[in-house]
Amino acid sequence: MSYLKSRFRHPESAKNDLGYTKANYEGALSTLCAGCGHDSISNSIINACFELSLEPHKIAKMSGIGCSSKTPAYFLSNSHGFNSVHGRMPSVTTGANMANRDLVYVGISGDGDTASIGMGQFMHLVRRNINMVYIVMNNGVYGLTKGQDSATADVGSASKKGVPNMYEPMDLCELAISLGSGYVARSFSGDKDQLVPLIKGAIKHNGFALIDCISPCVTFNNNNGSTKSYEWVRDHKEATGTFDLVPHEQEIKVQDPEQLHESVKLHDGSVINLHRQPGSLDIKCRESVLSALEEAKQSGQVLTGLLHLNSDSQNTHEIINTSKRPLNTMDEADLCPGNDLLQAFNQSLR
Structure with a gap:
């Protein structure tokens, strides 16, 4: 058996606006368990970047520790990458973003890396509104350490160890909304038609964007007692609506006139085209979304789709008014204010 990934691609493979095929956005052969939901998410990231015609060398993929944090090796092999220590991806990404604001930052994390050891850093990343996409591959267990319940496991949910979880779960979406994520x-992970547009919209959003993606662990948490299994999520998934990201230069077409239509314009001119049934939640209202999430939780449903959007949010660079030029393009003359300014600043503090 060969573990080398074939380099053969069909000579007539589809190309994007840059002339690239999907092969330009792929990575190494995955070593995760066969059928792992994380691989499906990796494939959705590849599709999203390909369809948006992003230049791979202008993308930085960041991660921490865990099964999820291994996945950046499996996509965007031509992009920058940094695999940090457990739970510390937010601070590393913050530093990188401050140094070079021109890159597209895609952070990959897990429910342990985010909701446990990395919770403190995650919360400050959200409130600072760092311009990045933060994808949580949420399987409810610690897969690398043999399947203990994570902080996102639902009460009563049982992994293959067979012991139901006794503690209340953390809802990362509710937390991010309450902290001001736009x-x-x-x-x-098994809903590619929904996930790809969500990733595309997150990339185009100005500021922090969170996607909490339920990703069943086929080894430790895909049994009948788990609320993170493929079968349970498919039976209990309720979508807020079908939608797509429509590039600004393309015509917006409503497929079904009977549905309510709302176009939300983002900062770069792109539009998220929503198709929602009457009476659906107001994604612009935090209170409405938080209430809908709690109602879904009480009824045993998983509310999916675009939950909250604030297209007027400001990212960290806009909040603190940083230089338009990335720090890594500046030399000593740009960064050193000079002795006169330094003395004046020191005097102002005396």
């Missing part, structure tokens, strides 16, 4: 979504 783009919050939840999806399922």
Whole structure:
């Protein structure tokens, strides 16, 4: 058996606006368990970047520790990458973003890396509104350490160890909304048609964008007692609506006139085209979304789709008024204010 990934691609493979095929956005052969939901999310990231015609060398993929944090090796092999220590991806990404604001930052984390050891850093990343996409591959267990319940496991949910979880779960979407995130979504690794547009919208959003993606662990948490299994999520998934990201230069077409239509314009001119049934939640209202999430939780449903959007949010650079030029393009003359300014500043503090 060969573990080398074939380099053969069909000579007539589809190309994007840059002339690239999907092969330009792929990575190494996955070593995760066969059928792992994380691989499906990796494939959705590849599709999203390909369809948006992003230049791979202008993308930085960041991660921490865990099964999820291994996945950046499996996509965007031509992009920058940094695999940090457990739970510390937010601070590393913050530093990188401050140094070079021109890159697209895609952070990959897990429910342990985010909701446990990395919770403190995650919360400050959200409130600072760092311009990045933060994808949580949420399987409810610690897969690398043999399947203990994570902080996102639902009460009564049982992994293959067979012991139901006794503690209340953390809802990362509710937390991100309450902390002011302007783009919050939840999806399922097995729902590519929903996940790809969500990733595209998150990339185009100005500021912090969270996608909490339920991703079943086929080894430790895909049994009948788990609320993170493929079967349970498919049976209990309720979508807020079908939608797509429509590039600004393309015509917006409503497929079904009977549905309510709302176009939300983002900062770069792109539009998220929503198709929602009457009476659905107001994604612009935090209170409405938080209430809908709690109602879904009480009824045993997983509310998926674009949950909250604030297209007027300001990212960290706009909040603190940083230089338009990335720090890594500046030399000593740009960065050193000079002795006169330094003395004046020191005097102002005396």
